Amino acid sequence: MSEIVLHNYFRSSTSYRVRIALEMKGLEYTYVAHHLRHGEHRDAPYLAVNPQGLVPALVWSDGTLLLQSLAIMEFLDETVPEPPLLPADALGRARVRMLAQMIACDIHPVNNLRVLTSLRTLYGAGDEDIANWFRHWVNETFEPLEKILASSPDTGMFCHGDRPGIADICLVAQVANNQRFNLDMTPYPVISRINAACLELPAFRRAAPANQPDAE
Ligand SMILES: N[C@@H](CCC(=O)N[C@@H](CS)C(=O)NCC(=O)O)C(=O)O
Structure with missing residues (x-):
């Protein structure tokens, strides 16, 4: 499997959500930091990855770009079912x-x-x-x-x-x-x-x- 890349920033709470989910699922990933206070999320190289210019952005192992922390967490949960992040019912x-x-x-x-x-x-x-x-x-x-x-x-x-x-x-x-x-x-x-x-x-x-x- 190719690498999973997480574009994020240490203080970003939405990035923190995805990092927790990745850790719970035991998934290794490459950490790419974008300093929000320095406006790095608005720089052209990152906008080429994520036109929305927000973090987190997860680039899955097949190259698919995933945005929105809730959607990313649910995707991780469906892809790696254990431990579950949502109840069975x-x-x-x-x-x-x-x-x-x-x-x-x-x-x-x-x-x-x-x-x-x-x-x-x-x-x-x-x-x-x-x-x-x-x-x-x-x-x-x-x-x-x-x-x-x-x-x-x-x-x-x-x-x-x-x-x-x-x-x-x-x-x-x-x-x-x-x-x-x-x-x-x-x-x-x-x-x-x-x-x-x-x-x-x-x-x-x-x-x-x-x-x-x-x-x-
Ligand atoms: N709804 C999005 C929100 C993403 C978002 O707004 N992230 C913040 C960091 S927590 C951000 O990139 N802010 C940059 C800005 O406001 O300029 C998600 O849940 O992933």
Whole structure:
């Protein structure tokens, strides 16, 4: 099998999701870093690979370009079934996707670097305004997420039962991002507990931002 290439950046939470999934599946890959703060994801050589100019981008072993971390994780799960990242039953899969998408669709897009940069350039927002914006949109979803996780018998050691999956991956990557903006995690004991349980696992640790070759 030819090599799998992951275009990513150590601090990118969507890249972190895919790194965790690759590690859980035991897949080796070539790490290609693009420094987002230096705008390397907008340089011509990378745009030739990924016209969207975002990370992650996974180039599969047959040369196929795959974008969108949720789609990539599901592809990896279908291609390498063990350990599964989604439950066996349809209702369980819907619940895990729901939890993952609360983070991936309702928090990440409004807190992405290009959005925060636009707040600065278009509206003159300063560092504190940006941090407040970021925390606001995390809290908007973490409050209901905490309630849903705390009140459901489906929640176990992880978001769904006692096996980590796609929702846990999104949760861990989001919590890592939150730390950069000093988000108070005290109101979120269940999310914090699940995050801590995931970080005990070698795959999550190997994928952590601090353990990547471009970490600063
Ligand atoms: N929905 C995409 C989002 C990808 C994305 O926006 N990645 C961020 C890093 S976490 C990025 O490349 N940002 C560059 C920018 O905002 O300029 C996914 O889940 O893969």
